[in-house]
Amino acid sequence: MLLNLTVKGPEATRLGYLLGKHPDKYQTKELSFGLAHVFFPEAKTTSCTATLLLDIDTTQEMRHSRRDHFGRNANTKAGLDQYVNDRGYVTSSLFTTAISKVYSSALNGTCKFAPQLIEQPWDIEVELAAVCVRGDAALLHRLFAPLGYACDYEQVLLDENFPDWGTSPYYHLRLRTQKTVQQVLQHLYILLPVLDNQKHYYFKEDELSKLLSKASDWLDSHPESSLITRRYFGYKSSYLKAAQKALQAPSEEMEKAATNAEEEEPLTLHQVRHERVTEILLEKRAKTILDLGCSSGKLLQRLQQEDSFTRLTGADVAAEALQVAARRLHLDHRQKQTPDPRTELIQAALTYEDDRFKDYDAALLVEVIEHLEPERLPALEEVVFGAAQPGLVIVTTPNVEYNALFPNLPAGAFRHADHRFEWDRKTFCNWAEQTAQQYGYHFEFHNLGEEHPVHGAPSQMAVFSRLAV
Structure with a gap:
């Protein structure tokens, strides 16, 4: 160095x-x-x-x-x-x-x-x-x-x-x-x-005081302030909240705020996945997001925390899941909370072309493809990459190699009863490469979660960026 x-x-x-x-x-x-x-x-x-x-x-x-x-x-x-x-x-x-x-x-x-x-x-x-x-x-x-x-x-x-x-x-x-x-x-x-x-x-208790002592006079006005604080604190919410409060507070209150950041348990794999997806969306400056297979809306709930996203749409074929998501996202008219005007939910099948999927900066398939029969994947590919053609597509799926580390999971069994397949890293990369070449995208591979030297990480991600025509 x-x-x-x-x-x-x-x-x-x-x-x-x-x-x-x-x-x-x-x-x-x-x-x-x-x-x-x-x-x-x-x-x-x-x-x-x-x-x-x-x-x-x-x-x-x-x-x-x-x-x-x-x-x-x-x-x-x-x-x-x-x-x-x-x-x-x-x-x-x-x-x-x-x-x-x-x-x-x-x-x-x-x-x-x-x-x-x-x-x-x-x-x-x-x-x-x-x-x-x-x-x-x-x-x-x-x-x-x-x-x-x-x-x-x-x-x-x-x-x-x-x-x-x-x-x-x-x-x-x-x-x-x-x-x-x-x-x-x-x-x-x-x-x-x-x-x-x-x-x-x-991260220790003095992390917030370090940030405030070196950046309090410029961080709050920096256009990437949110990204800087998230990365600096390793996405630990208590530090982020304390930093935001301290940066907006008078200088005499900063020291008090710095001492109130509590230690946290490490993020779960579920949280790591959502934080990494959010981070990439922010890095790529995506504004309009389509969450395909949004299920109960947990990822959309995380995305709602970012002011830079101007449109958030969740799509799922299951009406029951959309009802749960509506309550989670405060879109249920029976709730007292004011709904987020950027957010909407639609019922749709992901293997049929739908004009409502078009005109988004990014489409997300987070832990979705493994719930489809393998023979239906080409239809999903054509719907997302061929017809909708967002500038960015993020796909995550389990890494089957990591299953050997789950002591209570029988050999050959999937992590979830509804999974139709689970791919190893090589198979996922091969699929991503073929899909990118076929539809005019470039892709990057990322591991998600703590990596094992032999079995890799528990989850894996492909980030597809559409090539300029």
Whole structure:
């Protein structure tokens, strides 16, 4: 992991005062997960570059006993990922920890020998060798541009020696702005884990105070504020609510709000699935959503929490399920709650063309296809991908390989009595690839839930994006 921070202008070498590091010295700081090296490859009066190089001891990081909310060793559930991962090479939450330890004075706005430099804006360039982006690469621009950065990025190949292997989720990122050094470091401190969407530690009580201390003056006005807070807190609702309340409260109330965020149980697979679907819809900037096979409306209820969605429609063939959904979504006229004007329910069969399915940004088939007879899948494909043709289709389904880990599930049995099939990962990917090619879509595969080194994750997702004609 490498961060180059360059300031340009008169007396640029005074950057050393702000960072608390002498430009003529090579300095190393020992961290719990490795070594942080700081050096200045350029130190001129008009241009000065400070480099932070993080050398992670991956073995030590794996052996480090991290405790979750309930005092358990979190590593015991990490599976193969604790041995084989990208943490040693990409800019992640480990890097922000290094920033807070190595550049603590600049990050917190203190400078013992030249305090006047704290408020001094500079022409600043930031270079990050490898940033991991979970989602669309446009997220880089969406996060940094509203804060006044010019953002350039280049996707990195999986292997330069084998270009046919394709590209990776990693980007070489360059940012340019005119700000104080403290502002730049605080933005990186908050946004780098948001890009990666994977922190190396469990959330503790001080998470909210961290966010408020580094982002309270800009987060509330950021157009992606909701996405930033969701990712920063790992979708834990108590932290999200406390953050929203604190950002809207007077500054003297922020500390009180920060102490009221409670610890939560980890999300269930059902919640993980809904949160991931919601996240992708927000990342892709979908506005109108069609939930096919909406059942009792739980996913629609989650989507109602997002103000950016302008139209939410649930479709199901079962009248009883729609009645339950109507009550859940406050669409039942007998209820006192005011219905959400964006939301509607329709009764429809998913294997017959229906004009009501057209003109949506996104269509969802969340835990639906496995309830159909395999011979009826082509009809569903033609209805969704051929006739309705939304810009985005999200399909989730169980991974049958994971069934071996359920102790009370007999061999060969499905997870639900109404399931007509359950696919392994290879079969699902083959189906997704064939469907995408046939109807003019590109697809991405995602695992859902905690992954087992042999059996994979309990659920799997394909995200289809329609190709431009």
